[in-house]
Amino acid sequence: MRKTGAQIVWEMLQREGVEVVFGIPGGGIIHTYHPRQESGIHHVLVRHEQSAAHAADGYARASGRVGVAIATSGPGATNLVTGIATAMMDSSPIVCITGQVGTSVLGTDAFQEADITGITLPITKHNFVVTDIADLATTIRDAFEIARSGRPGPVLIDLPSDVQQAETEFVVPEKPSAYALRPAPMPNPDALDRAVELIDRSHRPVVLAGRGVLLSGTADKLLGFAEKTTTPVAVTLLGKGAFPPSHPLFLGMMGMHGHPTANHAIQQADLLIALGMRFDDRVTGNPASYAVQARKIHVDIDEAEIDKVIPTDVALHADLREALAEMLDRARPASHDDWIDRLKARRVADQDRDTLQQPPTEDLPAPHIIDAIYQATDGEAVVVTDVGQNQMWAAQYYAATGHRPFLSSGGLGTMGFGLPAAIGAQFACPNDEVWAIVGDGGFQMSLHELATLVQEQLPIRIALINNRCLGMVRQWQTMFYDGRYEATDLLNPDFTRLAEAYGIGAYRASGLAAAQDAISAARDVRGPVLVEFEVAREGELSHVYPMVPRGAALDEMIHRTPVAAGIPTGRPSWTAR
Ligand SMILES: Cc1ncc(C[n+]2csc(CCOP(=O)(O)OP(=O)(O)O)c2C)c(N)n1
Secondary structure, three states, rough: OOHHHHHHHHHHHOOOOOOOOEEEEOOOHHHHHHHHHOOOOEEEEOOHHHHHHHHHHHHHHOOOEEEEEOOOOOHHHHHHHHHHHHHOOOOOOOOEEEEEOOOOHHOOOOOOOOOOOHHHHHHOOEEEEOOOOOHHHHHHHHHHHHHOOOOOOEEEEEHHHHHHOHHHHHHHHOOOHHHHHHOOOOOOHHHHHHHHHHHHOOOOOOEEOOOOHHOOOOHHHHHHHHHOOOOEEEOHHHHHHOOOOOOOOEEEEEOOOOOOHHHHHHHHHHEEEEEEEOOOOOOOOOHHHHOOOEEEEEEEEOOOOOOOOOOOOOOOOOOOHHHHHHHHHOOOOOOHHHHHHHHHHHHHHHHOOHHHHHHOOOOOHHHHHHHHHHHHHHOOOEEEEEOHHHHHHHHHOOOOOOOEEEEEOOOOOOOHHHHHHHHHHHOOOOOOOOEEEEEEEHHOOOOHHHHHHHHOOOOEEEEEEEEOOOOOHHHHHHOOOOOOOOOOEEEOOOOHHHHHOOOOOOHHHHOHHHHHHHHHHHOOOOOOEEEEOOOOOOOOOOOOOEEOOOOOOOOEEEEOOOOOOOOOOOOOOOHHH
């Protein structure tokens, strides 16, 4: 049957199982939008193309499927760039479709022409310009295959307007092209032997679990391995959910604002087993002093990550599904009693320094807000963070069980990610309670999407942690730049009235009891809702602790000054995250 390029786009999206796309139309992509209705695919009209990419990314992260963003040529396409880079850094599979000027004027600086494939070359897993309609169907098939296979990532398809309009005989591609099909690497048997030998010989092993564990669906194998070999497990920010947070072998999140027990364990370990993680500098602290006593086994599906930052003793370029199954099968059972006792003692000492162990004062400490959301939702909400202190507090105090996704921009640290990514997550999990935890700075980079929430009637709960400043940068200025507050204090609008202007119900809370009431009221609202929490801009409570200063060793953490250590709150807080 003959079809236009535009019709082929929707036909192929349907065949890929796409239910929803996020975008904004324009002259360069108008032909493609025209036959959209016949496809039955839902289009979400966001208010900025960056949000389209973040929403597609949020959808992908929360559903495990490929997210789709659409933009027009020129400024529409370039507005996608930050969202694409965000997805690339965090291995999120999205396909972006951009309009382009017609092939006859390509390269002439035609109206709204931008070389988007050139611009996105370093931040996409792959990109295409389709100049011949005969290639279109196969290109879309390949784009989805490349986005989701191996280490997932963003793929961009640039579509000149004449290709969108042209007609051809539509033939369904039977399978992706050979170059798009890369078989998963199998673990090298010698490397596996050496890995198992190191595991069997170790006395102080630690597993470092990253997003790769979640992407490969190997959390159950990790649990089996940890229990069989009595190996404690620390997770990266993006690995939250890879290991049950209430498990006695769980150490917590590692890194700059990680759990002190996790960082301490890494520095004391004699073996690190790194699974689907990439030794980001926020995770290692100073690489020269990183886990110097430990041998390192690194399993990753992306060969480029191995030996990139931390030299390994055993490199396993492999799919975790194969490698971890082998390690689980072949490693000898062990108990490591001394090591586990040491870490338990350490955990008890660390617990006393936790903010939740301090009685809340008149000021509302942000950790207590996150904890109140955690308690109210029984840890079963889909949580999407923005970037900054709000992100770190959410990561520290909202335990991710793995039943529901915990979404955060880790690699790029993109402010403005939270709200649009929550839109995508709500489409991926329509029956789940979605909380977007944002700061007042990042919220103002994305609040135009309040209109999208209303238009789509998405029941997203926005927890706005308002400290009237760019908190994380201000924290650094307090701690490392002599308290010189350069460009970090914000003059904010009245956020509750702003939300109301969009037709969104809003609450404001400034003490713990009011915060708990507001959370409970917000949970009863059927549509979108905003809760603004007023928190301190100054003083100890305004900082995220603990913290590894830049350039320091991972266990050289700065802790909050203990006010009244050891006051019980009824919940062993640090053990459950
Ligand atoms: C797009 C972007 N611009 C700048 C930064 C640098 N940055 C990191 S955290 C931060 C402060 C964030 O402030 P806010 O959103 O209010 O959150 P808070 O840290 O106060 O929780 C800034 C400016 C960034 N990460 N992303």
